[in-house]
Amino acid sequence: MLTTQQDRLMGEINELVEVHGHDRSALIPILQDIQSRYHAISDFTMQVVADRLEIHPVEVFGVVTFYSFLNEKHHGHFVIRVCRTISCDMAGKDAVAQQLRSDLGIDFGETTSDGRFTLEWANCIGMCDQGPAMLVNDHVLTHVTPERVHDILAACEKTFGPHTPQSDEEHTL
Amino acid sequence: MTIRNNMTLSSVEKNKGLAAAMKMEPAGVIGIIRGSGMKGRGGAGFPTGAKWHFAASAKGERKFVVCNADEGEPGTFKDRVLMDEWPDLIFEGMTIAGYAIGAQEGILYLRGEYTYIRKALEECLAKRREENLLGNHVLGNSNFSFDIHIHMGCGAYVCGEETALIESLEGYRGEARNRPPFPVNTGLNGMPTIVNNVETFAWTSAILVNGADWFKAIGTSKSTGPKMLSISGDVECPGVYEFPMGTTVNDVLDAAGCDCAKAVIIGGASGHCLPPAEFSRAICYEDISTGGAVIVFGPDRDMLDVAESFLEFFADESCGQCTPCRIGNVKLLEGVRMLKCGKCSTNCLRDLCALGETMQCASKCGLGQSSPNAFLSIVRHFKNEILGRACTAAES
Numbered sequence: 001m002l003t004t005q006q007d008r009l010m011g012e013i014n015e016l017v018e019v020h021g022h023d024r025s026a027l028i029p030i031l032q033d034i035q036s037r038y039h040a041i042s043d044f045t046m047q048v049v050a051d052r053l054e055i056h057p058v059e060v061f062g063v064v065t066f067y068s069f070l071n072e073k074h075h076g077h078f079v080i081r082v083c084r085t086i087s088c089d090m091a092g093k094d095a096v097a098q099q100l101r102s103d104l105g106i107d108f109g110e111t112t113s114d115g116r117f118t119l120e121w122a123n124c125i126g127m128c129d130q131g132p133a134m135l136v137n138d139h140v141l142t143h144v145t146p147e148r149v150h151d152i153l154a155a156c157e158k159t160f161g162p163h164t165p166q167s168d169e170e171h172t173l
Numbered sequence: 174m175t176i177r178n179n180m181t182l183s184s185v186e187k188n189k190g191l192a193a194a195m196k197m198e199p200a201g202v203i204g205i206i207r208g209s210g211m212k213g214r215g216g217a218g219f220p221t222g223a224k225w226h227f228a229a230s231a232k233g234e235r236k237f238v239v240c241n242a243d244e245g246e247p248g249t250f251k252d253r254v255l256m257d258e259w260p261d262l263i264f265e266g267m268t269i270a271g272y273a274i275g276a277q278e279g280i281l282y283l284r285g286e287y288t289y290i291r292k293a294l295e296e297c298l299a300k301r302r303e304e305n306l307l308g309n310h311v312l313g314n315s316n317f318s319f320d321i322h323i324h325m326g327c328g329a330y331v332c333g334e335e336t337a338l339i340e341s342l343e344g345y346r347g348e349a350r351n352r353p354p355f356p357v358n359t360g361l362n363g364m365p366t367i368v369n370n371v372e373t374f375a376w377t378s379a380i381l382v383n384g385a386d387w388f389k390a391i392g393t394s395k396s397t398g399p400k401m402l403s404i405s406g407d408v409e410c411p412g413v414y415e416f417p418m419g420t421t422v423n424d425v426l427d428a429a430g431c432d433c434a435k436a437v438i439i440g441g442a443s444g445h446c447l448p449p450a451e452f453s454r455a456i457c458y459e460d461i462s463t464g465g466a467v468i469v470f471g472p473d474r475d476m477l478d479v480a481e482s483f484l485e486f487f488a489d490e491s492c493g494q495c496t497p498c499r500i501g502n503v504k505l506l507e508g509v510r511m512l513k514c515g516k517c518s519t520n521c522l523r524d525l526c527a528l529g530e531t532m533q534c535a536s537k538c539g540l541g542q543s544s545p546n547a548f549l550s551i552v553r554h555f556k557n558e559i560l561g562r563a564c565t566a567a568e569s
């Protein structure tokens with residue numbers, strides 16, 4: 001990683017500490033912000049956050065690995081989480097999941113090679129009356145059908161602009 | 174259309190309950206909640222008035238009111254609808270609770286999956302601050318200042334358990350604590366803390382407007398008031414319904430449109446499975462207690478698929494702190510897969526059931542204590558479907 005990237009990341013973490021505070025209770029909000037900006041929480045990030053909050057990096061690692069919305073592994077710009085719980089299952093989630101696999105060319109737990117999409121299972125997302133349901137980042141989609149999958153992915157691609165950080169840079173952070 | 178029948182909360186005037194509370198002593202407010210007989214709407218059914226009374230009498234420099242909006246139980250979505258429709262009544266209820274127990278700070282712990290609701294909730298809070306329904310000297314009461322902020326969850330079902338939720342608020346892994354001590358004495362940052370469900374706070378506002386006797390007149394003597402139910406699965410009209418406590422499963426099925434249910438699971442993945450012979454039972458704390466999830470299964474559903482889905486969920490969501498839950502759920506899941514392959518002997522099934530019973534009594538928190546419920550009740554009521562079956566699963 002280039003020093004300038006490290007410096008920039010450290011600067012951002014310092015800012016986040018200013019916003020959320022130095023207390024242990026600030027740890028998860030800080031990590032959530034880093035996750036949404038960088039789509040991953042690297043070893044380097046964990047070390048810097050630990051230093052700033054004056055806790056052991058293992059404490060940060062423990063938290064990152066506990067929560068399913070915090071990830072060490074790099075995630076795509078769009079994280080698609082398909083609800084796999086029983087009501088969505090009965091409503092036909094398997095067909096939607098299969099179409100997502102085919103259209104993206106990846107399986108669940110994987111990220112496309114261009115770093116745009118990650119496919120994951122979610123446990124109940126509270127849309128049991130409108131299944132099959134899924135989340136695309138923070139947005140919820142209901143009554144999803146295999147036919148709609150293509151349009152949903154196309155709509156994501158459209159919002160993927162030049163302002164977004166390069167994926168190879170993100171990988172190293 | 175998510176809301177399916179008449180909702181009492183639609184007719185409750187906003188902030189009237191809070192104004193009424195401000196004219197009373199805190200002990201008077203707790204008296205009304207106690208008098209209403211309301212028990213917590215999150216599932217465990219602890220009397221709300223008693224919880225508040227303990228927190229009010231506990232000593233602490235600061236006290237906290239926490240609203241549990243981590244709604245993660247499979248099949249539950251009524252809290253989402255409540256937050257969409259009546260955020261004011263929820264925040265009002267939290268403020269009333271803050272006044273009652275002597276807290277200065279409220280926190281709404283919102284599950285990460287509901288991030289899209291956050292904006293509307295923040296706007297509602299901002300408006301309430303402007304109108305002096307929050308902030309310094311609420312409604313001009315010089316003895317009471319209170320504010321609420323939203324804390325985002327991070328994708329962990331166990332954080333709905335109140336002590337795990339507190340760990341998470343403090344910045345730790347969501348690992349449940351031993352109880353006692355209870356949060357009402359030693360909660361967030363070691364201070365007295367009440368944790369209540371979203372629906373509990375909404376009803377609090379209604380009770381302060383309509384009175385304890387109004388609430389008590391609805392439901393049964395041990396389970397007072399109305400309850401919101403989240404109904405999904407094989408019904409014509411899935412969605413959120415309001416029923417008086419004590420309504421039978423049959424009446425619920427009639428309302429949602431289903432006359433051929435083979436099984437109903439009340440209480441989500443941690444709940445119990447009922448066969449048609451038990452549909453005359455009542456949904457209330459003294460019979461079938463629930464946080465509000467009702468999942469209906471039609472005649473063609475395979476109950477082992479249901480057990481497998483729930484056990485995958487628990488194996489995934491166990492915090493891993495204690496052995497009965499961490500290993501037990503994985504073993505039960507393996508067992509269900511064997512059953513699906515027609516490879517489980519009667520002795521083996523007996524062992525699985527014994528393991529389930531051990532988990533119920535030996536697990537540290539409610540997750541492991543209730544995760545075998547669905548499996549055990551499915552085995553009890555659908556044994557003819559489970560034993561002697563040919564392989565229905567792709568062998569792996």
Ligand SMILES: Cc1cc2nc3c(=O)[nH]c(=O)nc-3n(C[C@H](O)[C@H](O)[C@H](O)COP(=O)(O)O)c2cc1C
Nearest residue numbers: 213214215243244245333334335369370373539540
């Ligand atoms: C694994 C587990 C998950 C829980 N999830 C929730 C939840 O999502 N929402 C909730 O209100 N209570 C949940 N509870 C119950 C809480 O621990 C607690 O009893 C409840 O928030 C108390 O509020 P009430 O008295 O108003 O019901 C859960 C309990 C367990 C064991």
Ligand code: SF4
Nearest residue numbers: 492494495498538541
């Ligand atoms: S019962 Fe399960 S979730 Fe609860 S403390 Fe034990 S391992 Fe964790």
